[in-house]
Amino acid sequence: MQPPENLYEKLRHLAVEDPREARRVFLQLLDSGGPSLDDFLGRIASPANGRLRQLVANALRSHRDKERLAPHLIVWQEIETDEFTRRAIAGVLDGLDARPTAQTALAHEVARLTTAIGREMAQRERVNRELEIAREVQERLFPQRRPSVPGLDYCGRCRPAREVGGDYYDFLELPEGKLGIAIGDVSGKGIGAALLMANLEASLRGQALVAHDLAELMNRVNSLILDASSPNRYATLFYAAYDPRSRQLSYVNAGHNPPVILRKSDLACAVFRLENGGPVIGLLRQRYHQESFALEPGDLIVLFTDGISESMNARDEEWGEERLIECAKTCHGLPAFEVMTRIMAAAEAFAAGVSQHDDMTLAVLRVLE
Amino acid sequence: MWFIEKVEISGGFLPGLSVNLPRGLTCIIGARGSGKSTLAEAIRFAISGASAAPKHCVDLINANLAGGALVTITALAEGSNHYTIKRALKQQPILLTSDGRTITNVDLDRGTFLPLDAYSSTEIEAIADEVLGQTRRNLLDELRSEQMRNIHLSLAESARGLDANADRIRTAQRAIQDLTEQTEELGDVRARLQALGPSDRESAADFVQLSRQQQLNQREITKLDAAERDFRTLGQALDQVRVAAKLAFKARLAEEQSANADVVRRYEDRLAASLGKVEKNISAISEQIREAQDVVVQARQSITPAHASHASELARLNALNEAASEQARVRATLEQQVAKLQSIEEHRLELNTELKTLLEQRKSLKTSHILMRDKISTLREEVASELQREAGDRVRIRIMRNADHLAYQEMLVEGLKGARVRNHDEIITTLMQLRPEQLAQLIQANDAASFEELTAFGNERSRKILDSFRETVDPLALEVTAIEDRIGIELNVSAAGQPNFKDASDLSRGQKCTALLPILLARRDSPLIIDQPEDNLDNHFIYETVVNAVQRLKTRRQMIFITHNANIPVLAEADLVLVMNSDGRVGVVEKWGTVDQCREQIIDLLEGGREAFELRSKRYATA
Secondary structure: OOOHHHHHHHHHHHHHHOHHHHHHHHHHHHHHOHHHHHHHHHHOOOHHHHHHHHHHHHHOOOHHHHHHHHHHHHHHHHHOOEHHHHHHHHHHHHOOOOOOOHHHHHHHHHHHHHHHHHHHHHHHHHHHHHHHHHHHHHHHHOOOOOOOOOOEEEEEEEEOOOOOOOEEEEEEEOHHHOEEEEEEEEOOOHHHHHHHHHHHHHHHHHHHOOOOOHHHHHHHHHHHHHHHOOOOOOEEEEEEEEEOOOOEEEEEEEOOOOOEEEEEOOOOEEEEEOOOEEOOEOOOOOOOOOEEEEOOOOOEEEEEOHHHHOOEOOOOOEOOHHHHHHHHHOOOOOOHHHHHHHHHHHHHHHHOOOOOOOOEEEEEEEEOO | OEEEEEEEEEOOOOOOEEEEOOOOEEEEEEOOOOOHHHHHHHHHHHHHOHHHOOHHHHHHHHHHOOOOOEEEEEEEEOOOEEEEEEEEOOOOOEEEEOOOOEOOOOOHHHOOOOOOEEEOHHHHHHHHHOOOOHHHHHHHHHHHHHHHHHHHHHHHHHHHHHHHHHHHHHHHHHHHHHHHHHHOOHHHHHHHHHHOOOOOOOOHHHHHHHHHHHHHHHHHHHHHHHHHHHHHHHHHHHHHHHHHHHHHHOOOOOOOOOOOHHHHHHHHHHHHHHHHHHHHHHHHHHHHHHHHHHHHHHHHHHHHHHHHHHHHHHHHHHHHHHHOOHHHHHHHHHHHHHHHHHHHHHHHHHHHHHHHHHHHHHHHHHHHHHHHHHHHHHHHHHHHHHHHHHHOOOEEEEEEEEEEOHHHHHHHHHHHOOOOOOOHHHHHHHHOOOOHHHHHHHHHHOOHHHHHHHHOOOHHHHHHHHHHHHHHOOHHHHOOOOOEEEEEEEEEOOOOOOOOEEEHHHOOHHHHHHHHHHHHHHOOOOOEEEEOOOOOOOHHHHHHHHHHHHHHHOOOOOEEEEOOEOHHHHHOOOOEEEEEEEOOOOEEEEEEEOOOOOHHHHHHHOEOHHHHHHHHHHHHHHO
16 A cells, blocks of 8 residues: 555546546555545545545445445535536435434544645645745845955855745945945744845845945835835844955944954954944834944954854753854864854754754855955 | 826816825716716726727727827826826827936836726626636736746647647557558458468568568658658758747847947847857758768668669569469469568557557646646635635635536537437536546547446447547547636625625626625725726625725725715725716816715715715714
8 A cells, every 4th residue: 555645646646647547546545445545535625636526526336435435525515616526526425315314424524524634734735835935035035146355255154944034145246346245134934034035135235236325225225124014024134345445344233143253363362243233124214323343354254143143952052152253263264164164063063953943144254364 | 006196187078187196095976977987997098008998998088088188197106206197099108207207118008017907887797797708717817917827838838749749649540540451451361371272382481571571671761751851841940940049149139218228238249149159059950960861861872772682583583473373373462462461560560659659648748738727726716715815704706616618518519419319418417527538538548338437327328428429529639628717706695694695697787896896906906996887785785895895905005986875985984085077068076075075965976875974973973
């Protein structure tokens, strides 16, 4: 006997491809009975499976067969949307004395239950498809190329969670050879988050090319997102522009985990956090302000989302920002890609195989000496 | 999301009309012939052009905008962009931005730039009345237009594949039938040969072998001919590709007037630059084909001498036979015949294998084609359940799969005519439990036993019916016969207790509109113009279905209603009421304002005006 899932898939195709063969296969299932038959009858209750319900109604050979499946047919008949199937079921039931007895009432109830479960399963499949779409949207949003910037080594990566969180990062080629760096996290999960993320990316990319003042840019992005999204959705966003000639990093931090700058001197390693700017975007109409940070050769900048800093292990402990910084300190002098890989690996090693609820996103910039 | 902000008309039946429209609900009221429909149709005409409206609406516009009347619409889109549309009869529309620049690369009539939903009373009735047919399906399909178009494109492509496959199957079947008839005498000939007794000559074996070779030689020539033909067709097809490639790669992408013309032209040049490479590749393939043709010619040349020597050898043996005894001559002829028939038999087996492959291919083509069609119904079900959520309990939208089946049923009736059986109606009822692909399989396999199991017609009747179908119905066409869904739009007409749902086609004029309105309202976010049919309606219908939906959705989209029922402006709180009047020569907006400002006119002009105001004040009092 085949596992029921394969049998269902097989019959779905076979009912179109070779109806006679489909009928033969179903009759085998009917004769062997048991849980695989019940499972199959439950699976075919969704509207799209009219063809299989018709196959079942058509296949019944004897009065006994018909009486056996009558409870299912009666339940299907009430909600049937396919004309051929409706006729086929009516054809079977017309020939039966379908007056309810205590025994058939119970069978009826069971049939109703399997039908309900089948519909629920069809619904879940739809949700899964939505997740796939969300993941696709997200993947398309990540930068497809990295503009080259003299004296800067950088890279970024996002490891999406199973349910697609709303992480986002981007590198933008700005006028006068500058580089735009964005990282953010959209509230919620799934399609809704992915769409807001798409909106965010479009707004930011649209504004970044024309705006000189980052605070003004963030004001506009905020009001665009505010107008376009539902009131309970918001996003954190850190946006910076790096000028390779002056090594000046201008930035606005709208409620995002502050990126960390590590500066190694002979004696110690200084840590700076880029936390000023304003609250999260998309929630309130407010104004942002811009900050500036003078980078020096050798500086290492680590941008991350809470999926990294809050990655959990099996005992529900968080990895934490401190561990992240400690890990980054050990990477001094390594290429950005290597630093990124090591931090990602450390966070994953900490979580040790526990499935993460949130996307993990990391971007690393290194000012070359 | 966009809004109509202002409508101006110069000349025609509504000269000097100028109204600012609010974002929510506008109700246009007035006596018959006061210009209400003209105003609604003028807006539709300016925004979507004459082709968007049915004939009677175009007639109205042609009559009432005659003499060069210009309709000007100011629209607000994407939050802050203003557009102005100016259109007069038989003239190209002009689309302007707020700073007065003209936009030339937008075709308003396509309905994608500023999409508008407008329904005249006749259109609403037509949707309600057309139980079968495309109108109701379009209502749903438009909401998934992108996906639907993709499915239809794939369907068209797979239909082409199925057609080509069917042609090849038919050719093979004809050829096999032909050959079968020819080989039928093989048994006879063999028997006669046996009856002749043993041969007295040693050369008999040579002779048989040569006769056989003669047949094989003929088939060799046929195959070479076919190869020659195939390469010639391939060459011609390639020539067509060459022309098509030239067109595609030298395409003009730039819109000459556009500000981006220069940018686009650079890419045009890049495309054109690769044409050379493409042509070189095509030429290389051309060259290969020519070489292949040479190869075929060489093959032909190199077997010609062998064929010639076989022929002369056979002639020699034939001459020997002539000289031999009567019996030997007969034997020679029969042996030659057997050899020929055997070779035909082999050919037939080859064709059978080919036919089997073709039928296998068809199976998967057919399956994906039919499953693709199922996907359309599934999409419609999704749309229907979305609309159902918005439409409320009074109205029911249902997808009845495969219920638009009249054409299929007629085909069955036609196919049954030749069968000498009684009770056709009963037979058709049973046959309609089988899908086209099921029936096609039984016809193709000539499987009377399964046919009888499925239908319980009895052995003899099953045989007769199946034979009749085999005569008249082409199973290859039958198995992919499309049967469409029927869209049920129903209204619960019972005032209380057990619901009693009736299809829109069975309802009164006003009820039809009531059943459809929640669906038309919920469809999308673009502005909506409704010209409500005049009818006496139960107020609780209007209230439960229309008023609730309008009130809920007027924040989502702009609505312009021509109405005859006071409940809509009064209870759904119209943001603007336009009262129209006419002296028979021209129409004017006599008064405009809020519901309260137009109270007197609403009570005078509309059915149930006073009651509506009473109900409204009661609701305010309790609120």
